[in-house]
Amino acid sequence: MRCTMTYTDLIFDLYGTLVDIHTEESAEVWEKTALYFGFYGARYTGAELKRAFEREMAARQAKAGQSYECFPDIPFEQVMDALFRKKGICTEGLGQNAAQLFRIASMEHLRLYPHVLEALAALRAKGFRLWLLSNAQRVFTAYELRYLGLGEQFDGIYLSSDYNCRKPDRKFFAALLDEQKLDPARCLMIGNDRETDIAGAVNAGLATLYLHTGLTPPDQEPADPARTPGKAPADCRRYEYEGDDWAALTALLCRL
Structure with a gap:
């Protein structure tokens, strides 16, 4: 099949678009993470660690929000490092290790x-050129990409924790568009969240393909079948698709 190439650059969300993931940040997960802290002399109960993490994260987000970022994203490991320091522990790398342990302990699939x-x-x-633009923490997402075989699949990978802001912040979209000198008119954003992926991309001047998958927020409306690629008007720049069948989506993308 030969593509008409209305779009030359496809920009993908990750979780809920390409990857099916479920995490549960339960009390047990916080207890296990607190145990890791305790091994290095930073003693918290699970509940204390959770409260301290939430306070530290909220303070950093509030500070970042006073600058130009409308939707700040704070590196997870930096918050974990701060919680070690509050207990007088300054060993390098513990925050990263704690963040990765927390992620693995919370992951169900x-x-x-x-x-x-x-x-x-x-x-x-x-x-097509392929780009990844994900609200994600490098401290664990980089390893998950490698585990899933996705690390070498893209022309560029953009993770929100590297830019201290997240979708739908226009600054995050601009990081990709400006650094790679992409023409917004030739880009298509593909994602499963109407607010972060789709509304954010529209605000950045991009065409969009909204995928309604099992990880789409439950309060969002299903995809409109009338906007399925190949059925929508030729001048339509907002497409929709119900499901996660990438075999079918590959063919549909060539119809745009």
Whole structure:
């Protein structure tokens, strides 16, 4: 199949778009993380650690929000480091290790949606450039990308914790567009969240493909079948699709 290439650059969200993930930040997870802190002399109960983390994160977000970031994103490991320092422990790397332990302990499953790797390879073979723009923490997402085989699939990977802001902040979209000198008119944002992915991309001047998957926030409306690629008017720049069938989506993307 030969693509018409209305769009040359496809920008993907990660979690809920390409990756099916479920995490549960339960009291048990906080207790296990507190135990790790205690091994190094930073003693908290699980409940104390959770409260301290939330206070520290809120303070840092409030400070960042006083600058130009409308939607600040604070590196998780920096908050963990701060909680070690509050107990007088300044050993380098403990915050990163604690963040990764917390993520693994909270994770119930992590897997690609069906046919994702095949779809990305097929889209690249058809001439698209592929970019990842994700609200994500590098401290654990970089390793998850490698585990899932996604690390080498993109022309560039943009994670919100690296830029201290997250979608729908226009600054985060601009980081990709400006650094890579992309033409917004030739870009298509693909994501599963109407607020962060779709509204943010529209505000940045991008066409969008909204995927209503199992991880789409439950209060958001389902995708409109009338806007499925190939059915929408030729001048439509906001497309929608119900489901996570990447074998079908690959063909649909070539109809835009």
